Amino acid sequence: MADLGRRARERDTEAGLGHPAWERDTEASLGHRAWERDTEAGLGRPAWERHVEDVSGLLAGLAEGTLGEAFQRTAHLRPDAVAVQVDDDALTHAELDERAAAVAGWLRGRLPAGARVVIAAPNGIALVTAYAGVVRAGCVAVLASPALTERELRHLVSDAGAEAAFAAGASREALARIGHPLRTLAALDGTDFGDVLACGLTRDPEPVPSDSPALLAYTSGTTGTPKGVPLSHANLLSSIRAALAAWRWTADDVLVHALPLTHQHGLGGVHAALLTGSRTRVLSRFDERRLIETVAEERASVLFAVPAMYERLAELAELTQPASLRRLRLAVCGSAPLSPELALRVATAIGQVPLERYGTTESGLNVSNPLGGPRLPGTVGLPLPGVELRICDVAGRDAAEGEIVLRGPQVFTGYWNRPEATAEAFHPGGWFRTGDLGHVDPATGHLTISGRSKELVITGGLNVYPREVEQVLEEHPGVAEAAVAGLPSARWGEEVTAWVVRTGHSPAVSGDALIAFARTRLAPYKCPKRVLFIDALPRNAMGKIVRHELPAPSAHDT
Template identity: 40%
Template structure:
């Protein structure tokens, strides 16, 4: 028997709060009833789309699809019509789940619509269990029927190198990742998570909503992220906070305006950041104000979570910890040579010197099964011996932690015979007192092959630090060959919904 949500199916924590979005909430019994009733309506569907607004209806809709054994396709409500049209055409859902009153765009107009009904009253009289351990009618009965290898979600990638591809996430990958994170973060049913992330991607939906439900814990979603909401929920007993670097930067900026914020963050058991590197100065400001470090982890759509700093480990800014239980990880050079890896017992081996750069490749039960309708792309994503090529470049520090230096396609700069990771230069620039934000990439250079270029958002746009000062700052902290040869100043860096810098949109002369 396999279930993603043992607590939901068994009724063992029926009266505990499961989900809260704003002032609306559901206990486990109420969630089981609402999701179970919807799951019965989805029975037999091949695939369903979910209009993934940050609402209780989205969470209930996804849980219902998982209980019914029907793959769900979360849709970003901020996507343009062309992108939505591609996703709908590619995934071919039978219907779309949405909250009552949601206005859906034209690409969804041809789909049958099912409004997600959230009715706490459905829970009345559903706590009895039928023979054989199956929940009574109207509750979460379908939750025990599906093979661990069957598709659970189809999550579309960002599409930075072409149309978005649908990564097929099996149920075993969700269970393996969430159980590995429970080990790394000492995550239990007593934890209460607060976050304000979108619900159409891995971090916000799988880790942020399904994670607490698998543990039998609680999630409080802010709807809209803000320092006041974070402080309120942590003061009211929440134990964990999930966010992306942009959110933690805003929290660090808000300490003076919200005097109680630092104390609230300091009372959290765990602060977790992901989706991009958290700048060193934000790490330091948060630790100085709260006495607590921010744990970073590393994952992606196709692999869910790969590594994390452990809750009982040392928080080292700039690193994303060690492989999670069950995850194999190695660093590979362009010619296919493996230069660093982890032994079966988790011991680092090879060139874990903090300098030798290679592509991260991973394998394990956390991986997707392939790209929907794209066998060519699926085959290209794996090495000949079955490791997934992440496209992320990293080094292993002497202590054994993974430190990501950038993307292979955009952040590995080959200059004057050196391989340089853009990420480490960005971190060095962010240590300069006159720099608010920084992005680094390579540009063609007749002499060097590529030169290091930097885009800087200064603290004071009227009086930015000079290019020479910034180049010297990097040379002193890293090495002369890593200094930026070109510096451009901007009022803001282009970013996506998750706060990741869109380097292809950076202005170039």
């Protein structure tokens, strides 16, 4: 995989084929489309080179090394620069490197390389230290949200076969009750962790192959039991390196966010700091006023947030017009769809359209709007360097609209102990089936997400993509946000149904009015046949709608 880009740019002149190998594999790959658009649209560069002009050198090194080696190298280059600060607790690159070495030494005296180690705690410096130590030791980090119940943690521990854990608060208490197969449990919020840090230091990272697992992530479980996703050092490094290059990240950047560090979106900010020598400031919880104050205090250059956070920031910024947000060079949005309406509201408030990007648990960061533009609201942009992208039908054939499939060094190789799920997740040729539906605009090359394949509504034999209907409803001034799903119908098979949160300034908008509004913008079969009003949409920790938790209609709903 490490030589993917080199192969992609080489021309087989001896065979006279005139296209790189990966273009021959699929005529519908986005890179190939970009080459063919050179003359049609005047874009002049394939998709990767719209992010990074000199892409060949980047691609050759995307997947090299391990996280521990890369973090240690940065610490030697910028020892005294602050690496990560969570609330008021900060560590320089050298301090974090020393603590990570201590954790690694403690683990290596107890566990073999490859052992799974659960880390379950709220945002904090101890969590960052534990994570850096686990990957330095050659063990596999299993990050667990502190919101998980004991039942959920039990599944995680059992499925991962975890042998040790670092935890705090209620998670520590739950893990202590779970016990087996855990052999060791250290409290991140007690004296235990001090004892860990007092152990002898291990200066050199464990020599493990770059394709060995570093992180065992778990799918969100919004549509079923969470599955383990082993992500190698090469997967994680190639994902963040491609994004950092595309976003022109330097050691001078200061990132601020309030995302959970047990999720890859928030963890990506830590990776950014530890790979580039930059600084990441994390808040333990999201508060829009405190976040704006922190951006000002840090003179931040980059902000990470999800759409729900941007909505609250926009509401406050519209009233206070903080100059600090307008000084940001980059505001990144991900983890959930950003509506074009909200994107434009945020742009008015902070002076730039948020840079929306797309990725999955299994494949890291894959697609991004270009830093230099155009940033097209409603789209997630172009494939990042190293990522190949196609749109396929259920049989894996190229299609104008359908499932997004990916391959590249960022993409995992299969689910943890789930051979059947792994077989279902890939088309021949190593193309990962994301389960997300979308299409690529042939004029711009930008990808638009239309929904999830399992969320597709089939009404009267016709396919309806929920996200398309949601975006139309959210154009109405009386709608703050909307979710669309199918309900069983004797007549239609499934009935397109909308759950709507009204805006505060238009509480009287009716379901009939919204259906009529949709009919002016959508084909009749796509329009909701029923609208249900609720106070808030059910979402997970990263802001994604949990559709199976949408309330069932009552007898008086129309």
